[in-house]
Amino acid sequence: MQQFISQFPSLVGQTATIKGWAYNVRSSGKIAFLQIRDGSGFVQAVCVQNQVDEITWNRALEVTLESSVVVTGIVTKHPKHDDVFELQVTSLEIIQKAEEYPIGKKEHGPDFLLDNRHLWLRAPSQWAIQRVRNQIILATYDWFRDNNFIKIDSPILTPNACEGTTELFEINYFEERKAYLSQSGQLYIEAAIASVGRCFDFGPVFRAEKSKTRRHLTEFWMMDAEAAFVDHEGNMQIQEQLISFIVKRVLETCQTELKILERDQEPLKKVVAPFYHMTHAEAIKILREKGSDIGDMDDLGADDETILTQMYDKPIFVEKYPSEVKAFYMKRDPQDPRYVLNSDLLAPEGYGEIIGGSQREDDYDELIKRVREHNLPEKEFQWYLDLRKYGSVPHSGFGYGLERIVGWICGLHHVRETIPFPRLMNRLEP
Numbered sequence: 001m002q003q004f005i006s007q008f009p010s011l012v013g014q015t016a017t018i019k020g021w022a023y024n025v026r027s028s029g030k031i032a033f034l035q036i037r038d039g040s041g042f043v044q045a046v047c048v049q050n051q052v053d054e055i056t057w058n059r060a061l062e063v064t065l066e067s068s069v070v071v072t073g074i075v076t077k078h079p080k081h082d083d084v085f086e087l088q089v090t091s092l093e094i095i096q097k098a099e100e101y102p103i104g105k106k107e108h109g110p111d112f113l114l115d116n117r118h119l120w121l122r123a124p125s126q127w128a129i130q131r132v133r134n135q136i137i138l139a140t141y142d143w144f145r146d147n148n149f150i151k152i153d154s155p156i157l158t159p160n161a162c163e164g165t166t167e168l169f170e171i172n173y174f175e176e177r178k179a180y181l182s183q184s185g186q187l188y189i190e191a192a193i194a195s196v197g198r199c200f201d202f203g204p205v206f207r208a209e210k211s212k213t214r215r216h217l218t219e220f221w222m223m224d225a226e227a228a229f230v231d232h233e234g235n236m237q238i239q240e241q242l243i244s245f246i247v248k249r250v251l252e253t254c255q256t257e258l259k260i261l262e263r264d265q266e267p268l269k270k271v272v273a274p275f276y277h278m279t280h281a282e283a284i285k286i287l288r289e290k291g292s293d294i295g296d297m298d299d300l301g302a303d304d305e306t307i308l309t310q311m312y313d314k315p316i317f318v319e320k321y322p323s324e325v326k327a328f329y330m331k332r333d334p335q336d337p338r339y340v341l342n343s344d345l346l347a348p349e350g351y352g353e354i355i356g357g358s359q360r361e362d363d364y365d366e367l368i369k370r371v372r373e374h375n376l377p378e379k380e381f382q383w384y385l386d387l388r389k390y391g392s393v394p395h396s397g398f399g400y401g402l403e404r405i406v407g408w409i410c411g412l413h414h415v416r417e418t419i420p421f422p423r424l425m426n427r428l429e430p
Contacts, residue, residue: 006040008075008085016087017072018043019095022063023122032060036071036087041256042124045071047089059092066122068095110416117421118430128257129417132250133406137202139249140223143242144200149225152192152199154185160380167209181206184399186224187329187384190360193228193395194387200225210425213302214414215352217403219423226397232331232341232359235396236317239345239355240273243315243405247271250409263411267313267349276316280339283308283318299325300344305352312348319343328370330358345398351408357398364388 003016020038027033030049035042047060063069070093078084103119113120120126144151157171157179173179185201192199205222227238247268250258258265278286283304287294290307294300300308300318308316320339323332330340342358361367367388371381378385406418416422421430 004040005038005043011075016075019070022067025063043087045087045089056092059094064098065101066098124260128260129410131257132254132410135250135253136246139246143245149198149200150196152189152201154188154201156182158182167207169206169208183207189224189226193226198227212425217415221402222399224399228393228395230396231394235357236343239398240275244273261410270313275314276312280321297322305346306350309346309348310350316346317343328374329360331361347408354404355398355400359396362392362394
C-alpha cells in the first residue's frame with residue numbers, strides 16, 4: 001500500500017517509501033537535501049553519502065527541480081521542531097529527470113505565472129489554496145446534509161436567465177435556437193423545493209460581464225440554496241450558521257495551509273454567529289459619513305463594500321436594498337415596497353460580498369407584474385410562474401461565490417488564485 005507524507009507522525013522510526021516530486025534540492029559537502037512533495041504534504045529527505053550506496057548518492061546529486069522520484073528511508077522527527085518530520089534516505093529512484101524548470105525562486109509577474117498556471121499550481125502557496133478550497137466544499141456539503149438539505153443538480157444550458165441575458169454567454173442550440181450558459185441554478189432549485197423541501201446545487205456558472213476587478217471571474221463555482229417555509233430572517237440565520245461552520249472547519253483542518261499562506265488567523269476566529277446587520281439605508285448613511293457620494297437608491301459598489309467591511313470584525317448583512325437595483329424575483333418589503341427582503345453578506349477585512357440572498361416572491365400576480373416590469377419574456381418564464389400556482393409557499397434562498405470565500409479565508413488579494421485554471425475577460429489559457 002502506498003505511503004504518504006501526511007502519515008509520517010505515526011511512522012516515526014519506521015521505514016517508509018514515498019512517491020513524489022523534488023520541489024527544492026541542495027547539497028552541502030557529503031549531504032544532499034531533497035525537499036519532496038507528494039500531494040499530501042512536504043518533507044525534507046536527507047541523503048548522507050557514507051550511509052547510502054554509490055548509486056543512491058549519485059542519483060541524489062542528479063535530481064533536478066521538479067524531478068519525479070521514489071524515496072525510501074527512515075522517518076525521524078526534526079531535531080528542533082516537534083511537528084516537523086524528515087526522511088533519512090536509504091534508497092532513491094528517479095522516475096523522470098525534469099528539464100530546467102521555468103518557475104524559479106526569483107519574483108515573477110502575475111501574467112507569467114498565469115501563463116504557466118499548469119506549473120504554478122505546484123507551488124506550496126497554490127497547493128495550500130486548493131486544499132482550503134477543498135475543505136470549504138466538503139464543509140458546505142456536510143452542513144447541508146446535517147440540516148435537511150439535499151443536492152439537486154441544475155442545468156448548465158438554459159433558455160433564459162435569472163436576471164436578464166445581457167451578461168450571459170449565448171450559444172447556438174439545435175434548429176437555430178438560442179441557449180445560454182447558466183449564471184445561476186436558482187430558478188431550477190426553487191422548483192425542487194416543492195418536492196424535497198430544502199436543497200442546494202453546486203457547480204460552474206458563467207458571466208460575460210466585462211470586468212477586470214480583483215473580485216470577478218468569467219467562469220466560477222457557485223452554490224445556490226433554497227428552502228421552503230423560510231422567511232427573510234430565517235434565510236440570514238441559515239447563511240450565518242453555514243459560514244461560521246465553514247470557517248471553523250478550515251481553522252480545524254487547514255493549519256498547515258494557513259501557515260504556508262501566512263494568513264492572520266485572529267480575524268477568522270471571530271467569525272461566529274450572530275453577524276452584524278444593517279439596512280441599505282443605514283449603510284448609505286455610514287458611507288456618506290466616510291466621504292462617499294452614493295445615492296439613496298444606488299446599489300453598493302466594490303469600494304463601498306470595502307469601506308464597510310474594514311470597519312467591522314465579523315461579516316455584515318446589508319439588507320433591504322431598493323427594489324429598482326435588485327432582481328425581479330425578490331419579495332417586496334411589506335413595510336416599504338420601495339425595498340425588497342434581501343441581503344448581501346459582506347466578508348470583513350475589506351473583502352466584500354460573498355453571498356447574495358432574498359425571500360422569493362411567492363404570489364403569482366405579484367411575480368408576473370415584476371416579470372413585465374423587467375421586460376422579461378413571459379413565455380420563457382411561464383414554468384417559473386407555474387410554481388406560484390400550485391401550492392406556493394413562503395420560501396427563501398441564497399447563493400455564494402466559492403472563489404470569493406476562498407479568497408477571503410486564504411487572505412488573497414485577487415480571486416484568480418482561488419480556482420485551478422482561472423478564466424478572465426482577457427484569459428482563456430492554459
